[in-house]
């Protein structure tokens with residue numbers, strides 16, 4: 001079974017973060033190892049607090065898995081703070097010594113859709129160690145602007161936060177470029193970025209090429225959003241279970 005090591009925060013609404021990653025990865029036919037980086041206080045619309053997990057506990061959780069499981073890809077969500085990002089980067093470096101081609105997908109979350117903080121301290125500073133180890137970064141338009149030029153081998157900029165009748169997602173790879181256009185769906189969604197990045201990581205763990213993984217994960221995410229459901233007023237939750245898509 002292809003395995004994805006996930007570092008992400010717990011969103012108790014079940015819409016984003018590690019709960020989203022688990023469902024999206026399972027839906028691709030891979031198995032997730034969920035290492036929690038932070039607990040958050042949030043609902044499906046707003047974030048009220050972020051409490052990072054102790055970085056040495058985080059490292060021990062991942063180390064137990066690294067020592068006994070064959071890991072095919074890594075997905076990085078929010079680290080919670082800079083200390084956790086540094087611990088995660090060191091773990092990825094260790095995995096790379098074992099498998100130099102290990103795919104590492106980073107969702108560079110700077111804030112929630114509403115602009116609420118998802119990091120203790122400077123969110124940009126907390127991302128730096130993760131940007132240094134990622135093979136693919138998946139920023140939305142706002143994050144791409146704030147992060148500036150990215151040195152990662154692959155960047156997929158998502159256009160969900162733009163306007164116009166189509167969502168335009170742009171990939172720049174080693175020596176390839178591609179653009180995808182998806183019909184823009186009505187409504188706002190909670191956890192769409194997590195869904196996409198996790199699905200890409202799972203597909204890379206399955207052994208797909210970057211181009212195939214990006215294409216299929218976008219298609220899956222689009223379907224998940226098209227079949228999304230409400231749990232209250234405001235943002236909708238993507239339907240990530242394939243049997244219900």
Ligand SMILES: Cc1ncc(CO)c(N)n1
Pocket residue numbers: 008009010011016017018040042047077078109111112113118190191192193194
């Ligand atoms: C834990 C967590 N990670 C990521 C996001 C971004 O959607 C969120 N709201 N919560």
